[in-house]
Amino acid sequence: MFKAFSASMAAALLAGMTGTAIAQAAAPAAQAPVQASTPDPNELICERQEVLGSRLAKRKVCHTRAEWADLKLQDRQDLERAQTRRGMKGE
Numbered sequence: 001m002f003k004a005f006s007a008s009m010a011a012a013l014l015a016g017m018t019g020t021a022i023a024q025a026a027a028p029a030a031q032a033p034v035q036a037s038t039p040d041p042n043e044l045i046c047e048r049q050e051v052l053g054s055r056l057a058k059r060k061v062c063h064t065r066a067e068w069a070d071l072k073l074q075d076r077q078d079l080e081r082a083q084t085r086r087g088m089k090g091e
Contacts, residue, residue, distance in 0.1 A: 041066040 051057040
């Protein structure tokens, strides 16, 4: 335990970290904020997606958090369905 701690301290000193930065790096769990509430399912989230067939074009797609979760679930189910059908005869 002591060897691992002293090795990480030596690596931090070689990297040029200050004493407070070393203390923060040694105890990241103590500073991690705890999220007490669940995220709002009606929150609108937008992301940029690449347009198929173009190297430069991107489009902005916006859905609520619940819709994104539903789309992810549908994609996963479609993938699993395609993988299980591949082994069946006649398809």
